[in-house]
Amino acid sequence: PSDIRYEFLELGGFLSEEVTRRDWAQLIHATAAHLSAGGASGIVITTGTDTLAYTAGLLHWFFGKTRVPVILAASPSTAESQEAAATFKAAIQAAVSHDPGLWVLCGDQRLPAANLKFERVPGSSDQPAFRTWNRDQALASSPTSLGDPELSLDELTSRMEAAVRSVFVAKVFPGMQANALIALIDAGVRFFILELYDTGTANLRETPFSLRHALEYGQQKDTTFFCTSQQEGNVDFSRYVTSHDLWREGAIPMGHLTTESVYSRLLSVLVGADNWDTREIVAKMEQSE
Numbered sequence: 410p411s412d413i414r415y416e417f418l419e420l421g422g423f424l425s426e427e428v429t430r431r432d433w434a435q436l437i438h439a440t441a442a443h444l445s446a447g448g449a450s451g452i453v454i455t456t457g458t459d460t461l462a463y464t465a466g467l468l469h470w471f472f473g474k475t476r477v478p479v480i481l482a483a484s485p486s487t488a489e490s491q492e493a494a495a496t497f498k499a500a501i502q503a504a505v506s507h508d509p510g511l512w513v514l515c516g517d518q519r520l521p522a523a524n525l526k527f528e529r530v531p532g533s534s535d536q537p538a539f540r541t542w543n544r545d546q547a548l549a550s551s552p553t554s555l556g557d558p559e560l561s562l563d564e565l566t567s568r569m570e571a572a573v574r575s576v577f578v579a580k581v582f583p584g585m586q587a588n589a590l591i592a593l594i595d596a597g598v599r600f601f602i603l604e605l606y607d608t609g610t611a612n613l614r615e616t617p618f619s620l621r622h623a624l625e626y627g628q629q630k631d632t633t634f635f636c637t638s639q640q641e642g643n644v645d646f647s648r649y650v651t652s653h654d655l656w657r658e659g660a661i662p663m664g665h666l667t668t669e670s671v672y673s674r675l676l677s678v679l680v681g682a683d684n685w686d687t688r689e690i691v692a693k694m695e696q697s698e
Contacts, residue, residue, distance in 0.1 A: 425458060451477060459485075478510065499514055503519070575685075576675055587617060602636075602672055603634055608644055608648055609642065609646050610649050624658035628659050
């Protein structure tokens, strides 16, 4: 619309699948700066769709409670395409609607930014679609903060890099060997996100092809295991014997949150923390409103 005053800020042109820790730091830093300045009535961020669930989750944990509309305009196409242009136009209209919070626009979809799941539209091999899994439960988790609001871009980038280097996501599968996780612990990984079966089950038998020895070794090395479901279950460790074993070994269930949401939440908690005290990190990860 011609009556809207725009301020255009290019953070860099890159493919969604090639996003780096500095790209995320730039995005967070610029968004925080515009929100704290107080001059923006709405913010539109254009993005691809390959890593949208991660980027949207990260922004949600930092800015999900903002009183200014922040809209992620997501498109699998280039900026010159009709589809991308239409999404961008719709995002601008949403950004000036005075509807607060952080939202994702993708095609004709408008979704909360937390717990996004990527899907394909039936009958189409090209157009992606998204849905929000367990929306109410996901949005009940407390937002995090940058800690020091005066962090420079270089400081924020350094914190983001340290966080990314310390986290590893692993999908549990039959025959998974504990030694693989132990090697990662020895290489400096402090936080794992384990995608378990169903509502939180895995092999914990006394065999090299189970998680038991990795969990025991992790406890000795101050390593934390956060657990999600690869089958969209509510991970609470209450129903099965192996779930109880995971709990006894110190694994932490993350309830209704998707792997992408837990990963982005963990990064936001680590970036906002001045020191990585394990108990404080776990408390912030589990905190709800």
